Amino acid sequence: MGLLKPFDLCIVGLYLLGISIIGARFYRKNAGLQEYLLGSKTMQWFPVALSILAADASAISYLGVPAWSFQHDLKLNQQIFTCLFAIPIVVWLFLPIYSKANIYTAYQYLETRFDLRVRLIASVFFLILRGAHVAVVIYAPALMMSELMNVPLRFSILVMGLLTAFYTMMGGIRGVIWTDAIQVFTVLIGFGTVTVSVLNHIPGGIHELWETGNAAGKFQFFDFSLQLNQIDNFWALLIGGIVLNIQAMSTDQAVLQKFFTTKSARETAKSLVFYGVVLMPLMTMLSVLGVLLFVLYSSRPELKASLQNADAIVPHYAAHLLPTGIAGLVVASIFAGSMSTVSASLNSLATSSVVDIYQRLIRRNRSDRHYALASRWATFLWGLLATVGALHAGALGSLILAFTRIQSFIGGIILGIFVLGISTSRVTSAGALVGAGVGTLFVAYCAIYSDLSLYWFCVLGCLATVSGAWLYSRLFSTPATSGEPPILAES
Secondary structure, eight states, X not given: OOSSOHHHHHHHHHHHHHHHHHHHTTOOTTOOHHHHHHGGGOBOHHHHHHHHXXXXXXXXXXXXXXXXXXXXXXXXXXXXXXXXHHHHHIIIIIHHHHHTSOOSSTHHHHHHHSOHHXXXXXXXXXXXXXXXXXXXXXXXXXXXXXXXXXXXXXXXXXXXXXXXXXXXXXXXXXXXXXXXXXXXXXXXXXXHHHHXXXXXXXXXXXXXXXXXXXXXXXXXXXXXXXXXXXTTOHXXXXXXXXXXXXXXXXXXXXXXXXXXXXXXXXXXXXXXXHHHHHHHHHHHHHHHHHHHHHHXXXXXXXXXXXXXXXXXXXXXHHHHHSOTTXXXXXXXXXXXXXXXXXXXXXXXXXXXXXXXXXXXXXXXXXXXXXXXXXXXXXXXHHHHHHHHHHTTGGGGOXXXXXXXXXXXXXXXHHHHHHHHHHHOSSOOHHHHHHHHHHHHHHHHHXXXXXXOOTHHHHHHHHHHHHHHHHHHHHHHOOOOOXXXXXXXXXX
16 A cells, blocks of 8 residues: 555546546647747747746656755755846747747748758757657656655556556647646645645754754755756856856747747747746755755654655655645645646647658648648657656766756757857858767766766867867858848847
């Protein structure tokens, strides 16, 4: 028998069923491609902002952030504040490009600026990056189910992956955005409840929190040393965090898909600002929650002894110390965080697969409904692939860093290609491809032969891609004479 009571399990089951029904209700049999993938570009900024938040924050964050500060300290939290620098850059530099083009994916811009090869390489990189992300996100709540409900891990992964794939396939982007909005509020309620409850369970309250946490070094915020191999080093988190945030908000189709559903660039900018305003306090609360749990578990050694996996600290607490019903709500909120991210990711994976590859290379000049149907099937197929990948996601190590490892390796190369496209007309298509190759090899070399913090890989990948492409184009090619010129004037 698992730790959760039958009533809690009923709440979790009803939530999963209910959100699937809500998402599937947006099904439109005769929906065209633009309606299915972009919601006919009529979405308001507020639900889009919530959906962007849902796409970025998942069970990886809701389980992994408290687990990290429970085991370590608060230094890793400083990364979240780098969005203060990243959001203005995205609004100023990238949104003007996307607002001027009637596109489904950002990679269509790359074909206009460079050629089809560059578009495809960026799209393939994205598919690998986001497909791996979905696998990790599915794995996270499945791990929790395995720990707390005695449900076999493989079965949990299958239920989580296939159920989300079903309602995403049925509801399209409208279903994704509105279910995301519901699930963000579920998460906020669930984790707000846990934070208040944990603080109330600490015998000495705020005083004990400060004394015990300070004695254990939990309130360390910064490490200004030049040890580039430290994951939570200030310089790695600042520079790497800015680059990772810019990459996610400007070149990741899972986020950009939401941009393309709004009426205007102004609406999109409002969504991004609201996203940053909510994300920073939310992630800070999760970090502080980990410290609260450390102090509480330090005073309850019998409780700590029953914790088998630190990544499951939040649901472990919910199952042991929250009242029946509330515990089920908290567990449901963790599922909410994952399902919203998975649905957004599957929709974007389907969009890139169909628009960038299937429509462009395999089946050209078919009807709009044909491509809409292909998008539905692509959504479900990506759900299957990600579910299979989730069966092996445990090999990536600590939950909070699992996806960051993948994003930092690939994301810098994608960002580098876009930086080349918008900043210079001297780099040719061949140069961009060479740059992508140089960036990939350089990051692989650093990952294998150096002990650099993973946050540096995205920075190095971007710099190597840009440098390699620029140098090749200067030595072996002439400036591009066709295609849409970059937004920024060449100096």
